[in-house]
Amino acid sequence: MQVSDYYPISLDEIEAKVLKKLKRNWMQKCEDVEPLDNVKEITNDFGEKIIRVDGEIPVDLPINNGDRFLFISYDQSSLTHGLHKYPAKFFPELPRWLIKRYSKDKDLVIDPFMGSATTNVEALLARRHSVGIDISPFSRFLAKVKVTPINEQELERCKKGMLRLLVNYRPEKVANEDIPTFPYRDNWFNKEIILELAYIKKCIENLDTSEDIKDFFKICFSSIIRSVSNADDNCTRTVIRKKLKKTVNPSDALRRFAEVILTNIPKMIEFSNLCPKNISVTFPEDMDARNIKYENETFDLALTSPPYANAVDYPRMHQLETYWLGFAKGSLATLKKKQVGTESVTAKKYKDLHLTGIKEADKVITRIYNKDPRRAYIAYKYLMDMETNLKEIYRVLKSNGKYVIVVGNNKIRGEVFENWKYIISMAENIGFVLENYFASEIIKHFIKVPREERIDTDWILVLTKR
């Protein structure tokens, strides 16, 4: 692949830009100082009573069933939490609070749908051992980077080397074999960007340093991929929207990568300094939320936010990152099928109406079936998979251990699908006792979800194994 011109980048400009951004964020943080009395009762536009909590959630916050909370987060991009976008990610204060409330020092916590491992980062910082399960290799890689402390001096040395390499970029330094091949590559990316990304990846691989540091740089690299592709940056699907008129210019990948490493390195150092020693975090490769290969009664606490039926297609969401990081070359079909909430279902399966045995759910599934048998089967299969997960967690939890599930409702073919209520019914049938349920209002969506499918309240269910 050949391009005739390229635009050299100026490190001074990039450093000045990052500094300005860091200053702005810092000033914003000062303005946003969490009030001393950070728990207040307010009334929303519909006259509903809401308890607003700013920042840290008090461990002993009183909870009554059905309470509605508005949690204002200040930590979404603190430490390693902000290294990479991830759809439907927890805001860190939530798992931090739940972990402290329902477990103790050195306990063992599991998140069976860990996503970007917010639970594991918070468990580690709170000195709880933890396990995170996710079927996505991208998620496990991101998780590993987010919980692995690295040496400050070595990281600074690598940063200097990397910035030098970026300034010295020339397209002819990229050989054909440095460029990965994957479906529709040349539609997703402009040719100048493909060369720049291949160059960055090669520079990371050639760094003379530890694998942990290379992995950290790979996650920084991954975090810019969507923004320098031709796909919409803010959509849960990876799609090119002609109407969006997105422009990506030569040297954007080099510039963004430099910005990202300058922004993320101080956060990684801060995390590394806070990270306690002798606390284990494990991300097993061969597990699934429906098949947790641990012995009975292993865990003290389980905490998760499962996917929704018919909502985010995670493999498709991360497909460009997956290809560039080398986790897949072609079809993602196998991964898609493993997802709870998968849309990969065969016509043979959805021809007939399948029911779950949960009265309320079956009424909705029947209504969906009359409009769209395929969606009805997706919803049915989702609940059956969630039931398997509930049984697995029940088995691996110690007696009196809690399973805290954060789950929203969604709409399928215009029908409100009240996940949380169906999950409560299934959990109670298995033997869990519902200790508490309360709502967390979602004020901002970080990634656009189509209006019809938008979820605006998360329900938090606290289940106890008796």
Ligand SMILES: C[S@@+](CC[C@H](N)C(=O)[O-])C[C@H]1O[C@@H](n2cnc3c(N)ncnc32)[C@H](O)[C@@H]1O
């Ligand atoms: C809502 S996200 C979790 C987000 C997470 N709480 C965070 O803070 O980043 C749900 C995750 O479940 C994963 N998932 C889907 N099916 C799964 C399965 N069968 N086993 C384990 N994980 C699965 C998806 O890959 C996705 O990362």
